[in-house]
């Protein structure tokens with residue numbers, strides 16, 4: 001797969017087959033992601049990979065939190081402000097999903113709550129003392145990880161819903177206090193029969209997002 005093809009064909013996968021990902025594949029993806037650029041090669045990412053029984057315990061813990069309607073407390077907080085153009089694009093997301101997948105409203109929430117039934121979730125953390133430049137590096141790392149996963153026949157999704165209950169994650173993954181849980185990335189083999197995976201998100205035209213000056 002060439003690079004442009006990989007970038008253009010990557011899309012968020014929200015339903016996975018119950019098929020485990022073997023350790024060599026996981027190592028190869030993490031090795032590739034570690035080649036991401038970072039400020040002065042600081043490599044701020046510290047990852048905790050949940051699989052097997054560990055991930056099942058996280059899923060159960062999340063189930064209990066949802067059942068008692070515990071307030072979500074992601075350590076990278078929900079955004080509070082958006083530009084008008086960003087709001088407009090977000091408002092288009094759900095109608096576009098309905099166009100591609102039918103009305104999957106309930107399933108969308110249920111799959112998010114079930115951690116997409118993924119066999120692997122990579123939690124990307126960084127030290128709390130670091131600046132937003134390190135968060136920038138984590139973004140690059142996340143995209144590299146997803147592209148490497150694609151090359152290996154896997155799909156994935158970055159999701160804030162994976163990080164809603166840090167108390168569960170810290171308990172099950174032993175994440176130390178000095179680290180902030182920035183994002184979770186679910187990985188696995190896409191369930192092609194689930195229509196939620198039919199969604200192809202839109203992009204604004206270059207004329208809206210790029211200014212090329214001579």
Ligand SMILES: Cc1cc2nc3c(=O)[nH]c(=O)nc-3n(C[C@H](O)[C@H](O)[C@H](O)COP(=O)(O)O)c2cc1C
Pocket residue numbers: 010011012013014093112157158159160161162183199200201
């Ligand atoms: C930081 C971040 C957080 C996200 N959180 C969620 C989430 O909690 N649930 C979800 O279903 N999708 C989530 N997404 C996926 C976005 O909705 C998706 O990337 C966007 O709609 C573009 O679609 P594509 O990834 O298929 O190109 C998140 C994406 C990013 C980058």
